Amino acid sequence: MNWYKIDDVAKITGLTKRTLRYYEEIGLIPPPERSDGKIRLYTDEDIEQIRRVLIAKEVLGFSLQELQQFLHLKKMIEQNHTEYGSFGPEELLEIKKHLSGQIHMLHAKIERMQKFTQELTELQQKIKVQLNQFAKEDE
Structure with a gap:
């Protein structure tokens, strides 16, 4: 087993x-093992x-509170x-x-x-059309 310091x-x-300690404090991650010198x-x-x-948090956009609620529910369901x-x-x-x-x-x-991805794709397509126009002008 590999051990990593903070x-x-x-x-x-x-x-x-500090963020790692905070996540531990609010229960988003379990408290890690400690060495004899109390090092995480x-x-x-x-x-x-x-x-x-x-x-x-980053990809799905969950807040820390939503994550806490989810982990609490998961623990309750597993306990049940x-x-x-x-x-x-x-x-x-x-x-x-x-x-639900x-x-x-x-x-x-x-x-x-998905809507935002569609908007970005449309903008990308417009740029492609404009670049093609520049390429034709240079010919």
Whole structure:
């Protein structure tokens, strides 16, 4: 197993040490192991978790609060699965409703991204036409 100090993880992920500590503090990443000298020691799995958080934040546009809610729901669902029946139908319906809301939000973001991609493609096409006109003038 590979162990990484916080400086190494900061370089690998592009985050600051302060951000890594903050993500740990608010529960976005689990607290890493500690050395005898109390130095944080991260594993490859920890780095993968950090990358998943970054993807959700940067690519999907999740806020830190939305990520916290998602991780909390995921933990609750996994806990319910391991301890079958720890949630009643009302609680499960509430969780399902919340997940439906997040799915709807993601679909809306995807739709906005597709529209923006279409606009960029149209602009790119206009530039291509203009470049072709310049090329014809030079002939």
